[in-house]
Amino acid sequence: MKDVKKIIICFGLILCGVSAFAKGKMVPVSEGWKLHYGDNSAWKNLAAESLDSSWKTVEMPHSIPMENENGFWLKTSVKIPSELKNQNVYFEAGNSYGAMEIYIGGAMVGHHGTVSPKVNFSHVSNTIAPIPADAIVNGKVDISIRCKTQG
Secondary structure, three states, rough: OOOOOOEEEEOOOOOOEEEOOOOOEEEOOOOEEEEEEEOOOHHHHHHHOOOOOOOEOOOOOOEEEEEOOOOOEEEEEEOOOOHHHOOEEEEEEEEOEEEEEEEEOOOEEEEEOOOOOEEOOOOOOOOEEEEEEHHOOOOEEEEEEEEEEOO
16 A cells, blocks of 8 residues: 655635734635646746646645645635725635745745755644735735645
């Protein structure tokens, strides 16, 4: 039986969302995620709505088996409620047992551990990353997460 390593990314109603701390508003980000195994830094710039069929649809929270040493990417597009306009808006990621980088609109806004050149991480229960106002286009924001675990 093959020993399959797993990385657990918990993006649930409680632990993850787009929120404006000023108003205490939380928008769940559990649906609409796309998963792709491999590691290509250009994927941070792909629009979530333009992904091809090689990106598998997953719902969060989700335990993702590691198929290779190259890790994987997660992507989604989130509608930002109009009442959050002109507010400080954040992406909140839940539990992670791997290294991750969080990209908003193609720019890195947060991370847990290091993904490259050498993977380094510890368990973390929460990572919060700001969503830059200029990354919100037509009321939406693209979120990309690059994930790896040690081999």
